[in-house]
Amino acid sequence: MSKLPVWQAQPLQRALSALAEGQLGHATLITGPEQLGQSALARALAQRLLCTSAQGDAPACGTCRACLRTCVSEQRPSCSNAKASEPACGQCRACVDARASRHPDLRIVSLEINEKTDKLRTEIAVEQIRKLSEWLALTSQQGGAQVVIIEAADLLNRNAANALLKTLEEPAPGRYLFLATARPQRLPATIRSRCQHIAMRLPDHDAALDWLLAQGHSSERAAAALSAARGNPGVADHWLRDGTMETRKAVHSELLRISKGAMGPLELAALWAKDEQLPLRLVLAADFAALLSARLATGDAIAMPKADPQRLGQWFAQANACRELLSTTVRSDLALVPLLIAWREVFAQS
Ligand SMILES: [Zn+2]
Structure with a gap:
């Protein structure tokens, strides 16, 4: 098994101890800040449950046939969107296929490609959970555990969540479900209350x-x-x-130019409106306002025109509202102009 980072290894060890003591529940919710590897931790646990060699609180051996079938391929999927140097997009068919289980007693439920549109679905559909229940009603093929990982469990739609609840209400020996998510609050309380909880935390x-x-x-x-x-x-x-770090740098510099009067709001609105990554730019812009506000509040001197932290706070909310608005059919430049004029005014009036 490849070495897990410390923020995954510690909760894994606690879960393995629980397993050795017969205390690992049949359903476990794995939470933590985004991108910390909730699914990777679920995989490590699935691998241990299916490993034919590990004993007690030891992790999966990593070398038995079962382990080799449950581990994630080290190879990057032949993603059809990302360039070679970029991370795989995670959205295309090759990326979705790469996440699928190769062990007959492990099911991984995640967003599927919609066969009609050929695009990744935005939620986990009820049919996926129905298929899962049917599969769980069968006995395991290798005579050991049956394990389910639900990735991005917060994307279960309402019907899917209701269907899953029925499964959670009927625990069976040797069946384990892991629900991985960075947004547990979006799951119904009825689901959360039926799960044990593993919370990953940011490392120092x-x-x-x-x-x-x-x-x-x-x-x-x-x-x-x-x-x-x-x-x-x-x-x-x-x-x-x-490339987000480069985009972030560009957003900061563009907003600074507006605040100093070196660039006009209309000019920047036209520039941003053409950008495919506009939602990301708005997230980064809102974050910049929060950052400046925090720095002003702590008296942290930076080369910036003066601004009122409270007005920066209001602009933060305005930027997020603008991003919501842009997910509708409104014309990007029309939504951006008032936002960027407001940005200039945050600095002009102080
Ligand atoms: Zn093994």
């Missing part, structure tokens, strides 16, 4: 930085990304690979 700064360096990032880039990602190494790693 040094452990996060060490891990980023081990991923091959330079120390300067790693430190900048970790700070931008508020200490979340998973998000930082992603941002370093998919």
